[in-house]
Amino acid sequence: xxxxxxxxxxxxxxxxxxxxxxxxxxxxxxxxxxxxxxxxxxxxxxxxxxxxxxxxxxxxxxxxxxxxxxxxxxxxxxxxxxxxxxxxxxxxxxxxxxxxxxxxxxxxxxxx
Amino acid sequence: xxxxxxxxxxxxxxxxxxxxxxxxxxxxxxxxxxxxxxxxxxxxxxxxxxxxxxxxxxxxxxxxxxxxxxxxxxxxxxxxxxxxxxxxxxxxxxxxxxxxxxxxxxxxxxxxx
Numbered sequence: 421x422x423x424x425x426x427x428x429x430x431x432x433x434x435x436x437x438x439x440x441x442x443x444x445x446x447x448x449x450x451x452x453x454x455x456x457x458x459x460x461x462x463x464x465x466x467x468x469x470x471x472x473x474x475x476x477x478x479x480x481x482x483x484x485x486x487x488x489x490x491x492x493x494x495x496x497x498x499x500x501x502x503x504x505x506x507x508x509x510x511x512x513x514x515x516x517x518x519x520x521x522x523x524x525x526x527x528x529x530x531x532x
Numbered sequence: 533x534x535x536x537x538x539x540x541x542x543x544x545x546x547x548x549x550x551x552x553x554x555x556x557x558x559x560x561x562x563x564x565x566x567x568x569x570x571x572x573x574x575x576x577x578x579x580x581x582x583x584x585x586x587x588x589x590x591x592x593x594x595x596x597x598x599x600x601x602x603x604x605x606x607x608x609x610x611x612x613x614x615x616x617x618x619x620x621x622x623x624x625x626x627x628x629x630x631x632x633x634x635x636x637x638x639x640x641x642x643x644x645x
Contacts, residue, residue, distance in 0.1 A: 424574075426574075428572065450630060450631070451630050451631050460639075461638065461639075462536075462622055462624075462636030462637055462638055462639055463575070463622070463624075463634075463636045464633075464636070465633035465634070468631070470631075508574060508575060510575075512630040512631070513629065513630060517580075517582075517588065518563050518565060518580040518581075518582050518588075518629055519577060519580065519588075519590060519591075520565065520577055520580075520590075520634070521577075521591070522567070522574050522575035522576070522577075523574055524572065524573060524574035525574045525575070
């Protein structure tokens, strides 16, 4: 079946850039998403990218998409302690379904 | 305020005792979904619904039931809970099938003894 993979942990120093990686399997995914989960809360959408784009920038966030390698990354510039959270990537559902596949999540810890 | 609500937020129960976790959204969304979150496994979809009376299985539907009798509500039913259903559960909804955010509820933490 489909599988979306992420590394489980990432630790960075405040002010550095963070790069969170994701490998997905469904090459027909129309959209790819990044969600953020803060402690004790549900998920919130950070950004998403349409599959015909290579890059999307939104303030401190940069999403890169390599369709050939089915690789998605999220770069957070000038990482702050408030960015400490779990980050999930997700691929859009197959046509005619609402069947979302999320990654395992990457726990980002920002050190002051 | 636009939101997805879940009840209860915390629940401790025993094996075999039927329970229902309610989910309600006030945004008139057609699409709704249930997920469970487990350490190291991420978020896995249990069931989803694309409209009233239209439900389908996600990746891990075994041991769960859902219903969608009205647009705003999408309850999750555990007919005979087992310890392996101990988890954190999230309900979510969206207006479109894709290309926009899913709105997530605050989560229900379930412990089955």
